[in-house]
Amino acid sequence: MVSRVIPVDPFDLVVFGATGDLANRKILPGLYRRFFAGQIPEGARIIGAARTEMDTAAFRAHARAAIDEHVGAGKRDAAQIEAFLGILEYVPIDAMGEGGWTTLKALVRPQLINAFYFSVAPALFGPLAERLHAFGIAAAEARIVVEKPFGRDLASAKALNATLAEHFDETQIYRIDHYLGKETVQNLMAVRFANILFEPLWNAQFVDHVQITVAETVGVGGRGSYYDKSGAMRDMVQNHLMQLLCLIAMEPPYHFDPDAVRDEKLKVIRALQPVLAADIVRGQYLAHRSDDGKGHQPGYLEDAENPDSRTESYIALRVHVANWRWKGTPFYLRTGKRLRARTSEIAITFKEPPHSIFDEADETWRENVLVIRLQPNEGMNLKMMIKEPGPGGMRLVQVPLDMSFAEALGEDGADIPDAYERLIMDVIRGNQTLFMRGDEVEAAWAWTDPIIEGWTARGDRPQGYDAGSSGPEDALMLMHRDGRRWREIRE
Helix, strand or coil, X not given: CCCCCCCCCCEEEEEECCCCHHHHHHHHHHHHHHHHCCCCCCCCEEEEEECCCCCHHHHHHHHHHHHHHHCCHHHCCHHHHHHHHCCEEEEECCCXXXXXXXXXXXXXXXXXXXXXXXXXXXXXXXXXXXXXXXXXXCCCCCEEEECCCCCCCHHHHHHHXXXXXXXXXXXXXXXXXXXXXXXXXXXXXXXHHCCCCCHHHCCCCXXXXXXXXXXXXXXXXXXXXXXXXXXXXXXXXXHHHHHHHHHHHCCCCCCCCHHHHHHHHHHHHHHECCCCHHHEEEEEECCEECCCCCCEECCHHHHHCCCCCCCCCEEEEEEEECCCCCCCCEEEXXXXXXXXXXXXXXXXXXXCCCCCCCCCHHHHCCCCEEEEEEECCCEEEEEEEEECCCCCXXXXXXXXXXXXXXXXXXXXHHCCCCHHHHHHHHHHHCCCCCCECHHHHHHHHHHHHHHHHHHHHHCCCCEEECCCECCCHHHHXXXXXXXXXXXXXXX
């Protein structure tokens, strides 16, 4: 199978915050990989803009270092790197003042597609949007990309939406969530809506429950003071896990069209029931010392530099979607830092057959589970019951029908583009399908805010959990009292 790379039209992409961490790790390497693949056409230009004082030559050296660090050796071609660096420009810019904007205006070509990536703190979204118009840089068809966090509650999200709406139409605003750019996440829609096999079973009559897990092995490290102001609920559940839940639970859109897809996701968010206190578990990872006593990993309170912190580094929730399709089917969400393994997956567990014809089935039967692995080792597997080989009766055993992208799709499956690569190219194409709409963001905060306000009012403290574990003990009980269990966290 040969993947098709369809070049986009020539463009000018301005990356604000071009010397920052996100640009260094994801944006610049991702753009180079698209250039290497032949998707960025002749005549396109990428303009870095940041407060750092440097010239274009220094910025190109900065980009080269980012490519060397974050692009695999197989794609680091000297001639291609030189050609890519040749389309880079740089402008020192004062986001809150006047400096650099006239120079930027002279570089941006209004006859081409213009896109502006706000890889900056949300406090700068408004000033950047205002100056793009004040200096006549943003053309009528210009597009802006804004990174999360898009607000920290409903009020701030509404304020941000209102600020951007003063200068850009909703069709020009691309609120990026990199989880939606993951190939496996997009394949979730293909599995549901391009195959008759699953969609008839995709409802409360046949699905026992759904688990969504995003586990990380790293702590909050050097961003502890920032993270302590958000926590796992704001940092992960309100956006990433919410989007995954929507793609699982939504109704089929009438067409694979940006607003049609986002309309259905919005319906899911609005159908979410309030979450009871008993259905929430929060935790903080504890300090860990190695067996020989020489190694020490700080706990969350040390990383956050706040010994009285009540911010969660782990959260588990039982969620219900109050609509016809999912009435009575629980969705279990969990995410956390310093867990046993780095993994992201969705597991749809189906109900048992209504009647077993096998004598030993009560002891040996295991449920059918469809597992969508987002990272690492992207792919899917379906756990099914078969007869155990050998004589001596009908003994049942559960086996997986396994499909990894790397094995099933050959070189194309092993070389999956990074989410940012796909999403940035979608911005240039003008395709908003995988980006969040303003009302969708506000609806997510409207559901999230009462949950956070509830535990704040109660004075709840997160439960400590061991680094390298699966999370707090209470999270296990959240499932056990329903007669279910979490899937094992492993790579």
